[in-house]
Amino acid sequence: MTSVGITSYGYHLPWYRLSRKTISAALGALGKGGGAGDKAVAGYDEDSMSMAVNACIDCLKNTDKKIDGVIFATTTAPYRERESAGIIATALDLGSGLRTADFADSLKSGTSAINFACDAVTAAGKGTYLVCGADCRLGSPGSADEMTVGDGAAAVTIGNDNVVASFEGSFSLSYDFPDYRRLDKDRFLRSVEERFVREEGYPKIIPQAVKGFLKKYDMEPKDFAKIAFSCPNAREHGTIATRIGFQPAQVAPALASLTGDLGAASPLVNLVMVLEDAKPGDNILVVSHGNGAEVLYFKVTENIDKVSNRGRFQKSLNNTQKLATYEKYLAFRGLLALPIFDDIEGITELPLVWRSRKEIYALHGTKCKVCGTPQYPPQRICVQCQAVDQMDDYAFADKKASLFSFTIDYASPNINPPLVYGYIDFEGGGRFVFELTDFDPGSIKTGMPVEMSFRRKYRDEIRGIVGYYWKAVPKRD
Amino acid sequence: MADGIKDKVAIIGMGCTKFGERWDKSAEDLMVDAFVECLEDAGIEKKDIQAAWQGNQITEINIGHCPVPLSTTLKLPFIPVTRVENQCASGSEAFRAACYAVASGSVDIALALGVEKIKDLGYGGLPSSGETMVWGAEYRLITPGWANANPGMFAQMAQKYFERYNISYDEGKKLLAKISVKSHHNGALNPKAHLHREITVDDVLNAPMVTYPLGLLDCCGVSDGSAAAIVCRADMAKNFRKDPIYVKALQVSGESGIDWMHQSYDYTHIETTRRAAIAAYKEAGIKNPREEISMMEVHDCFSITEMVTYEDLMISPVGKAGEDIDSGFYNLDGKLPCQSDGGLKCFGHPIGASGLRMLYEVYKQLQGKAGPRQVKNPRLGLTHNVGGQPTRNCCFVSVIGI
Numbered sequence: 001m002t003s004v005g006i007t008s009y010g011y012h013l014p015w016y017r018l019s020r021k022t023i024s025a026a027l028g029a030l031g032k033g034g035g036a037g038d039k040a041v042a043g044y045d046e047d048s049m050s051m052a053v054n055a056c057i058d059c060l061k062n063t064d065k066k067i068d069g070v071i072f073a074t075t076t077a078p079y080r081e082r083e084s085a086g087i088i089a090t091a092l093d094l095g096s097g098l099r100t101a102d103f104a105d106s107l108k109s110g111t112s113a114i115n116f117a118c119d120a121v122t123a124a125g126k127g128t129y130l131v132c133g134a135d136c137r138l139g140s141p142g143s144a145d146e147m148t149v150g151d152g153a154a155a156v157t158i159g160n161d162n163v164v165a166s167f168e169g170s171f172s173l174s175y176d177f178p179d180y181r182r183l184d185k186d187r188f189l190r191s192v193e194e195r196f197v198r199e200e201g202y203p204k205i206i207p208q209a210v211k212g213f214l215k216k217y218d219m220e221p222k223d224f225a226k227i228a229f230s231c232p233n234a235r236e237h238g239t240i241a242t243r244i245g246f247q248p249a250q251v252a253p254a255l256a257s258l259t260g261d262l263g264a265a266s267p268l269v270n271l272v273m274v275l276e277d278a279k280p281g282d283n284i285l286v287v288s289h290g291n292g293a294e295v296l297y298f299k300v301t302e303n304i305d306k307v308s309n310r311g312r313f314q315k316s317l318n319n320t321q322k323l324a325t326y327e328k329y330l331a332f333r334g335l336l337a338l339p340i341f342d343d344i345e346g347i348t349e350l351p352l353v354w355r356s357r358k359e360i361y362a363l364h365g366t367k368c369k370v371c372g373t374p375q376y377p378p379q380r381i382c383v384q385c386q387a388v389d390q391m392d393d394y395a396f397a398d399k400k401a402s403l404f405s406f407t408i409d410y411a412s413p414n415i416n417p418p419l420v421y422g423y424i425d426f427e428g429g430g431r432f433v434f435e436l437t438d439f440d441p442g443s444i445k446t447g448m449p450v451e452m453s454f455r456r457k458y459r460d461e462i463r464g465i466v467g468y469y470w471k472a473v474p475k476r477d
Numbered sequence: 478m479a480d481g482i483k484d485k486v487a488i489i490g491m492g493c494t495k496f497g498e499r500w501d502k503s504a505e506d507l508m509v510d511a512f513v514e515c516l517e518d519a520g521i522e523k524k525d526i527q528a529a530w531q532g533n534q535i536t537e538i539n540i541g542h543c544p545v546p547l548s549t550t551l552k553l554p555f556i557p558v559t560r561v562e563n564q565c566a567s568g569s570e571a572f573r574a575a576c577y578a579v580a581s582g583s584v585d586i587a588l589a590l591g592v593e594k595i596k597d598l599g600y601g602g603l604p605s606s607g608e609t610m611v612w613g614a615e616y617r618l619i620t621p622g623w624a625n626a627n628p629g630m631f632a633q634m635a636q637k638y639f640e641r642y643n644i645s646y647d648e649g650k651k652l653l654a655k656i657s658v659k660s661h662h663n664g665a666l667n668p669k670a671h672l673h674r675e676i677t678v679d680d681v682l683n684a685p686m687v688t689y690p691l692g693l694l695d696c697c698g699v700s701d702g703s704a705a706a707i708v709c710r711a712d713m714a715k716n717f718r719k720d721p722i723y724v725k726a727l728q729v730s731g732e733s734g735i736d737w738m739h740q741s742y743d744y745t746h747i748e749t750t751r752r753a754a755i756a757a758y759k760e761a762g763i764k765n766p767r768e769e770i771s772m773m774e775v776h777d778c779f780s781i782t783e784m785v786t787y788e789d790l791m792i793s794p795v796g797k798a799g800e801d802i803d804s805g806f807y808n809l810d811g812k813l814p815c816q817s818d819g820g821l822k823c824f825g826h827p828i829g830a831s832g833l834r835m836l837y838e839v840y841k842q843l844q845g846k847a848g849p850r851q852v853k854n855p856r857l858g859l860t861h862n863v864g865g866q867p868t869r870n871c872c873f874v875s876v877i878g879i
Contacts, residue, residue, distance in 0.1 A: 346614075347614075348618070349614045352614055352615055352618075353618070356615060356618075359615075359619070360619060373739070375739070377615070377619060377738075379734070379738075383733075383734045383735055383737075383738055383739055384735075384739065404740075404744070405636055405637050405744055406633065406636070407628075407629040407630075407632040407633050407688045407689055407690075408686070408688065408689035409622075409626065409629040409632075409687075409688045409689075410685070410686055410688065410689075411602055411628060411687050411688060412621075412622050412626060412629065413622065414622060419621065419629075421621035421622070421626065421629060422633060423633065429740060430738070430740070431738055431739060431740045432619075432738060433620060433630075434621065435621040435622065446637075467618060469618065469619060
């Protein structure tokens with residue numbers, strides 16, 4: 001029997017960083033926890049869903065995109081009711097004949113999703129599941145939580161063909177430990193007293209899970225090349241590493257220091273980070289926490305050397321843009337009442353969105369069977385040769401693209417002005433006007449290569465609708 | 478075989494309000510002002526009008542979508558009324574409809590009125606397309622921002638024009654600046670214009686950037702206003718006045734989609750202008766527009782629009798509009814004065830009224846009634862009115878003459 005495990009992986013870290021010193025400088029004593037380093041901050045047009053889609057795009061590059069199920073792990077789904085995994089599958093154009101599920105409400109949902117996906121493939125003896133995790137948790141301004149949490153996403157495919165890291169075992173603990181909580185109405189994290197958490201929470205539960213795992217499989221710390229575990233606090237991360245008896249060289253760096261705690265995305269991002277440096281034969285452990293803890297055990301295979309373009313993760317940790325002010329961060333998160341958006345929302349016609357879901361979510365246009373011209377948005381009458389109803393569905397999001405023309409618009413309202421947009425030419429044909437995002441204003445030039453990125457276009461609070469669409473991002477790889 | 482509109486219809490009266498930030502006037506007030514001037518100028522009675530068209534775009538937020546405000550405000554006597562909309566070319570569309578009705582023989586005398594009351598909406602520029610749904614619900618979901626991106630969509634044309642013809646940013650900005658300086662000079666001579674200040678090239682270059690590479694003084698004014706025309710059968714025109722102005726050509730071209738979504742579009746011209754101009758010259762019997770046209774009012778929503786229009790109307794050679802700008806060819810004292818009334822730039826741009834405002838200026842010039850900005854002995858004038866953006870628009874071109 002072939003092994004089951006990870007067959008590909010990808011991630012999306014936002015471009016923006018907020019220095020914790022910037023928070024302290026803005027809020028004085030309120031900005032407690034202080035501390036050094038930066039946290040990863042989702043752009044104004046990003047949320048857990050959009051980041052997950054981009055992580056999945058990264059993960060599915062160079063794969064056949066034949067996916068039997070999508071599982072999305074998060075504690076910050078954009079909708080209280082409306083499945084995120086279904087939107088993700090639509091954006092990725094995975095078809096409708098698949099399972100989709102959201103694993104929510106716990107920081108350990110990322111490892112739960114992998115566990116269930118591995119079990120599903122094992123039980124069926126076939127199939128590929130796409131598991132993605134993303135979080136965009138919000139600490140209230142000035143809280144310790146604001147200091148510790150960051151935003152990010154990662155994705156893996158679980159299957160039994162060309163496995164790069166085989167799934168060798170897991171160990172789960174479930175406790176109703178009340179470190180974090182939120183009600184429907186809660187915008188910000190609520191957390192219990194820190195001392196209680198330090199003494200009774202994850203610093204105790206993670207070691208318990210790791211020890212339980214080692215006992216269950218009769219293994220020792222020295223059997224592992226790497227262990228990665230998530231934890232909101234970098235100092236506690238060191239304490240836990242000592243407690244579980246792993247040598248510092250075996251312990252992957254704390255995300256708390258690199259990006260902030262990425263919530264439900266943490267174990268997936270940890271997994272990606274470890275796989276980026278792994279060698280065939282390495283045993284690796286990934287540990288989550290949150291209402292208990294879970295340990296996942298993988299063995300890296302020879303196939304890891306076939307993964308293209310490795311080592312990007314480290315680069316993207318350095319390729320970032322620091323937010324100059326705390327106010328900018330507040331604006332990104334919708335915590336400043338910017339007046340400009342009061343009156344510009346229109347009605348989203350949901351039947352239209354449903355009918356045009358491929359056009360809007362998956363960036364599909366059409367390609368004329370007669371003359372071969374790709375065109376976006378989808379057309380029935382060919383713009384080139386006038387043929388009627390001779391169109392094939394055509395995906396634009398994954399095509400090489402470049403900036404034909406652009407403008408820097410200082411007049412149009414935007415949360416992160418100026419608004420920059422221009423016409424994008426797709427290799428093979430097709431042109432349409434798109435917004436640019438995550439750019440350095442001085443670096444924009446006509447002809448520059450760009451990539452399409454899935455973004456949150458708007459959030460209509462009045463009608464409870466979150467709109468997503470695609471923007472162009474300068475190609476950085 | 479259709480033989481066109483030439484000399485079948487005449488303009489016997491026109492009216493135009495002062496354009497500007499008319500906080501003192503409602504859309505209805507502006508309509509009445511334009512109509513009263515127009516009716517007096519025509520020397521007819523209201524009961525002589527047999528059909529009427531209203532052109533407006535964003536004002537529908539103020540007065541609604543239908544033409545009833547036209548008939549109830551002007552107290553028109555139970556005649557056919559229709560509202561037309563073609564974005565910034567709505568006023569021209571109203572005029573075209575009235576002329577066609579007369580030319581068809583179904584009526585003898587018709588009214589066209591354009592109006593826009595934008596400033597009440599509370600925007601510095603035009604309101605967002607999110608509110609006005611200019612391009613519809615689907616387009617709104619897949620285009621940048623919620624903004625009405627007109628300044629940015631025209632700005633890209635400046636960028637591509639500079640790029641294509643190897644014009645440096647500084648040179649290009651200067652050429653565009655001269656267009657605005659010329660229009661401000663003319664606008665300062667026009668009491669009905671929105672903006673009355675002469676400006677210098679440096680003023681334009683130092684103005685705040687709006688949509689790179691266009692600055693504030695590359696953009697036209699956004700105004701309230703109304704304009705109107707009364708047209709009749711050409712053979713009866715001299716019964717009403719000794720100096721009627723005759724319609725020589727009315728043409729519209731709508732974008733086919735190719736420039737909107739196909740990589741063949743160079744973004745350095747507006748194809749619909751060229752198509753409408755070719756058709757209009759044919760209809761009017763114009764062989765050499767550079768020599769035959771006495772003056773013109775073009776759609777200078779932005780300086781770059783005016784620059785490419787010189788070429789698209791086949792008056793300046795392609796890529797060489799800069800030479801005509803530098804030589805003053807389009808100045809008030811030049812060979813072919815353009816925007817003698819200040820244009821959209823300074824007369825202002827109440828969307829649905831602008832097409833009729835352009836005709837108003839040409840009409841007055843042809844009658845020799847343009848005061849200090851009078852062009853010498855004009856015989857044939859052209860108006861050019863674009864509704865939309867370079868990649869997605871309808872373009873109207875008319876020729877009228879004595």
